[in-house]
Amino acid sequence: MFRRSIYKSSAQMQAMIEPGLITAAALDSVRPLIRPGVTTLELDTEANRTIRGRGAESNFQLVRGYSHTICVSVNEEVVHGIPSERVLQAGDIVSVDCGAQFQGWNGDSAITVVVADPSRAEVVERREELSRVTEGSMWAGIAAMASARHLGDIGAAIQGHIEDNPPLAEPVEASASRSEWGILREYVGHGIGRKMHEAPSVFNYRTPDPGAEVKPGLVLAIEPMVTAGSEETYVEDDDWTVSTVDGSDGSHWEHSVARHADGIWVLTAPDGGAAGLAPFGIEPVPLA
Ligand code: MG
Numbered sequence: 001m002f003r004r005s006i007y008k009s010s011a012q013m014q015a016m017i018e019p020g021l022i023t024a025a026a027l028d029s030v031r032p033l034i035r036p037g038v039t040t041l042e043l044d045t046e047a048n049r050t051i052r053g054r055g056a057e058s059n060f061q062l063v064r065g066y067s068h069t070i071c072v073s074v075n076e077e078v079v080h081g082i083p084s085e086r087v088l089q090a091g092d093i094v095s096v097d098c099g100a101q102f103q104g105w106n107g108d109s110a111i112t113v114v115v116a117d118p119s120r121a122e123v124v125e126r127r128e129e130l131s132r133v134t135e136g137s138m139w140a141g142i143a144a145m146a147s148a149r150h151l152g153d154i155g156a157a158i159q160g161h162i163e164d165n166p167p168l169a170e171p172v173e174a175s176a177s178r179s180e181w182g183i184l185r186e187y188v189g190h191g192i193g194r195k196m197h198e199a200p201s202v203f204n205y206r207t208p209d210p211g212a213e214v215k216p217g218l219v220l221a222i223e224p225m226v227t228a229g230s231e232e233t234y235v236e237d238d239d240w241t242v243s244t245v246d247g248s249d250g251s252h253w254e255h256s257v258a259r260h261a262d263g264i265w266v267l268t269a270p271d272g273g274a275a276g277l278a279p280f281g282i283e284p285v286p287l288a
Pocket residue numbers: 097098099108109110223254
């Protein structure tokens with residue numbers, strides 16, 4: 001059977017710059033709307049408007065059976081939540097996942113935002129901590145991609161960061177009763193290019209198999225999904241939404257990243273990932 005190489009040419013990676021930036025713009029347009037009283041469908045509408053306005057299309061809408069531009073997952077939902085008339089509340093932890101396709105190439109990125117709630121400072125702090133550690137683990141994985149020899153090095157870096165940053169605060173809700181974070185096992189990162197989801201899978205944890213070689217031409221969506229409790233999840237009756245079995249909170253962060261001859265470049269960050277990578281001593285290098 002013919003299998004397309006997982007490694008891309010420089011020209012192909014260049015073609016992924018614009019869809020990456022459009023994906024970033026879509027999330028930037030949604031971020032300020034994440035506040036009490038806004039419906040998750042309104043977030044979806046805004047993301048779609050941004051993507052269309054840049055002459056691109058939503059690649060989520062190209063997924064069979066899915067008609068929205070974003071996935072939006074609130075509180076115990078971790079990923080794949082469907083936009084709806086649900087109204088966001090103060091204190092909610094909200095993950096938004098989005099992607100754009102432009103001239104046949106794809107971007108894919110996700111953020112988590114905690115809605116302010118002065119009356120529940122401890123809950124907000126706990127949720128912000130979850131989001132911060134999840135985001136940090138994503139950057140640790142991206143940083144590892146700069147020097148990784150195999151995919152397994154990336155998963156090990158993600159898990160290592162999560163283990164090195166255990167929950168600081170005492171649980172304030174019965175649902176968050178563990179002393180460590182949970183890393184989803186059934187959902188993983190992936191290659192990205194002509195299709196949003198391509199080989200190889202990118203595990204967010206250590207694996208016995210070192211996995212494919214990391215070398216110039218590899219473009220990955222690195223996307224840790226982390227919970228404040230058990231990593232056990234189930235799919236809700238809508239056949240999409242992935243929620244935690246124990247009701248603990250979830251967070252999801254994602255970027256699309258290219259490894260090229262001179263270094264790495266985060267395609268879905270306007271600064272190429274400079275700010276996120278700085279703590280790891282890595283400077284992203286633009287695709288030449
Ligand atoms: Mg995504």
